[in-house]
Amino acid sequence: MDTCFLETFIDVVELGSMAGAARKSGLGAAGIAQRLHALERSLGFDLIERHGQTVKPTAAGRAILEHCKRIVSDVAALSSQPPLQDDEGEITLGAISTALTGVLPDLLNSFLATHPGIRLYTIPGASLTLYDQVIQQQLDAAIIVQPPHDIPKTCGWRALNREELTLVAPRDWAGIDPFELLRTRPFLRYDRRHWGGKIIDQYLRQRAITPHERLEVDSLEALRAIAAQGGGVALLPSWMSPWPGLPDAVSLSLPPGAPARTIGLLWNRASPRIQLLSRFLAFCTADTYSSTTHPKPSGTLS
Numbered sequence: 001m002d003t004c005f006l007e008t009f010i011d012v013v014e015l016g017s018m019a020g021a022a023r024k025s026g027l028g029a030a031g032i033a034q035r036l037h038a039l040e041r042s043l044g045f046d047l048i049e050r051h052g053q054t055v056k057p058t059a060a061g062r063a064i065l066e067h068c069k070r071i072v073s074d075v076a077a078l079s080s081q082p083p084l085q086d087d088e089g090e091i092t093l094g095a096i097s098t099a100l101t102g103v104l105p106d107l108l109n110s111f112l113a114t115h116p117g118i119r120l121y122t123i124p125g126a127s128l129t130l131y132d133q134v135i136q137q138q139l140d141a142a143i144i145v146q147p148p149h150d151i152p153k154t155c156g157w158r159a160l161n162r163e164e165l166t167l168v169a170p171r172d173w174a175g176i177d178p179f180e181l182l183r184t185r186p187f188l189r190y191d192r193r194h195w196g197g198k199i200i201d202q203y204l205r206q207r208a209i210t211p212h213e214r215l216e217v218d219s220l221e222a223l224r225a226i227a228a229q230g231g232g233v234a235l236l237p238s239w240m241s242p243w244p245g246l247p248d249a250v251s252l253s254l255p256p257g258a259p260a261r262t263i264g265l266l267w268n269r270a271s272p273r274i275q276l277l278s279r280f281l282a283f284c285t286a287d288t289y290s291s292t293t294h295p296k297p298s299g300t301l302s
Helices: 003-015 018-025 029-043 059-080 097-101 104-114 127-135 178-184 195-206 220-228 274-284
Strands: 048-051 054-057 089-095 118-124 141-145 155-170 186-190 212-217 234-237 249-253 260-268
Touching: 003 018, 003 029, 003 048, 003 054, 003 059, 018 029, 054 059, 089 097, 089 127, 089 274, 097 104, 097 118, 097 220, 104 118, 104 274, 118 274, 127 141, 127 195, 127 260, 155 178, 155 195, 155 220, 155 274, 178 249, 186 195, 186 220, 186 234, 195 234, 195 260, 212 220, 220 234, 220 249, 260 274
Parallel strands: 089 118, 089 141, 186 212
Antiparallel strands: 048 054, 141 260, 155 234, 155 249, 155 260
């Protein structure tokens, strides 16, 4: 429905005649009548009735008159808004919990400082959940563990950080061989339903290590804390070092060939905020965000 038809209806009612509305709009009387008839056909009821040389709204026309005025006013206000620039707007960004305490704080602080017009709405979650939300366009992008399968062509992927697998243990066990610890001490397992947990499980299988499992949880932070209190050992990605508040925990390097998980940015190419996402990725790859712990990915967003 064209709002100019609504404007014509409003003019006819307020001016009280077809001729008055025609003079205001610059149309002929026939053009005004055609617009009214088209609007009435679209709505399914009559809007005006003639009373001699004047016209008045019908009961149905009076009922919708104020609503029509609001619609026309809202459209006019919308048209008067300045267009958003490439660096203005909001991005919905998912992030795994360890990214929120590892790769993300420095990145977001620097990005927001250099792009004050862009707002980031961050949603925490597991990699698999956030992956599905990006696929379904419920999120613009997400910082997650690299999926163990091919990324669909509807989405893009850029690596941000590689996190080596290490053995976390109480400080008193620091001098013991990591494999001996895995075979003889209580094992705190990261949930195998998570992609990171699958990497750990595969590594243990490849090394023919059957640990004495103490518990299995889906929180890396909880595993780290339990290990620090002497509860056992845990294979964890090194997403943050040093670990604040846990002086009783040590991170033991594994022999060469240990796996690592890759943390990266997944985005939906069909996002209506693709230009904002381009700014975000360009910042991730820029010299302003580079260090030994955050190697730069390459490429452009598309």
